[in-house]
Amino acid sequence: MDVGSNVVQSTQLKLDEQYEYKKMEQMAHGIRQRVLELTIEKNGCYLSQALSSAETVAVLYGGLMKLGESQAPFDAPAFGGIPGNSNKDYVTGAAYNGPTGPGYDRLLISPAHYAVVIYAALVESGRLSPDSLKEFNVDGSIVEQIGAEHSPGFELTTGSFGQAISQAGGIAHARKMRNEEGRVFLFMSDGELEEGQTWEGIQAAAHYKLDNLVVYVDVNGQQYDGWTKDVMNIEPINSRIEAFGGTCVTVDGHNIKELVKASQAPTEGKPLFVLCYTNSAQGLPELDYRKPNLHFVRFRDHEVEQFKAILEKMKKGVR
Template sequence: MEPDLDRMAEIAQGIRRRVLEHTVKNNGGYMSQACSAAELLAACYGGAIRLAEVEAPYEPPPFTQVPAPGLDPISGAVVHGPASPGADRFIISPAHYALVVYAALIETGRLAEHALEQFNADGSTVEMIGAEHSPGFETTTGSLSQALSQAGGIALARKLKGDTGRTWVFLSDGEFQEGQTWEAVQALAHHHVSGVRVIVDVNQAQCDGPMEDVMRIEPVADRLRAFGASVDVVDGHDLTALTQAMDRESDKPHFVLAYTDPARGLPLLEERRPVLHYLRFTSEDERAKYADAYAELAGRSL
């Protein structure tokens, strides 16, 4: 089936709009991640990943207790539909992208429209930093970069069982500064786990500033190939190139390095460079400027 690129573009626009609305109303949000990853998550949830269908948008329950023997655990994987041998799995690694993930789930009818009203509230599963009970998150990914290892274990188990579905992982580029990421790539290549597909938001920005200044990772494509992976390098805002790269067959673990702009669709963010990681307003005047930007983006004011 050909990807519906127009629908994916609508989802991407909706992601930016929802995250900006939330950020203005709550005086803070991971806005640059929404700008950089909107097309990536729109492609993932818009059909490029073969997720199972859901009967209705998920109503996130309250978080009442930690998992324990005899209790049914709450799993954020429920928004990805029932598990089956032929369905894909989708593991989100950068847990701070949670707000962006929730927006994508709402845009695609997998999460209830009002779910963001519970965001970061005491006792809510709609956490600011996604955990295994948060919508869209199948696992808790640690302080950073444990999801690729987790996905490798899942994919290897699926391979041994004869499942035909792939196991997808969404990574941020900062995770290539972590040794565990490279150990995972090496293990996937060694065990010939070709069913792992990795989408990377290469927005070249992180908490402490530009990647180049904190710890450079380039040439990351060459390094991945040296570790035994196959790689496509694309413009992460080009849905045609992105979906074609995601669909490419490979007999190796496959990485799509999607180079993105953390101010895409919101030029006002350029004033914040070089530190774009989290947007909290410095004054009511600045907040008003972003409210005006929302009105321009959404066609209505707050």
């Protein structure tokens, strides 16, 4: 008898019973559809980031994390000003993720330009109204194109790339010091692995044995200037993270079951990193010809009607 095989099968059966994979898949489809619609309506958007990370974000909001009900307005309010003596009631966008106390997981977003993906996920999970997306990138709205701490789903302003892992590590460390249940999830992009602070953050998280920190990385292999491997090669990511003291799992970032299962990997006192290898044109192969120039997508005049037709097919569920 293959005991190891039985253990794997038993684990998968438990996961199958616990998580609604179909719901997560539907959420991923909804995320792509909503961001494509915004790309058409707003004459440009961070569409490829939604195409690559839709499943990852759908898994996080679709039941993987222990989140309570949203504590924020269903319709996104207008920007309330910066915090200060005259604005002591200032709240962050974290309220859309529910309570942050013991027993609940926390979600931090590192790449602020993925904000539209988070907004779409909040809509798909019933935490934000679909009408709120009409305020996307409108002056005076908190539904900003580049997310900040007041934007729905955001708890912190992550500043330059690579800072959020240090912030997430600090929160995870504080939770361990208080013996507080609940994990800290961080969503990152692979381009951030070019930043020195990212590696300092990994090293610190390993030093403090932050096994309550789970980092999902969207490895789509592209950035503003082209392919990541050409601009600043970061591979092999897994062995580098392990060398800095983390536990690393590599998955197909479009496979819901793999994304869920990775979160259960034993960490033995180490932070967990899930490398989600993805396709920046997933679901829209019509964009393949533009690779790697997909950092920000604006359709050419002759393409608009083509992608409007694709959007209608997506709404009907035929793509």
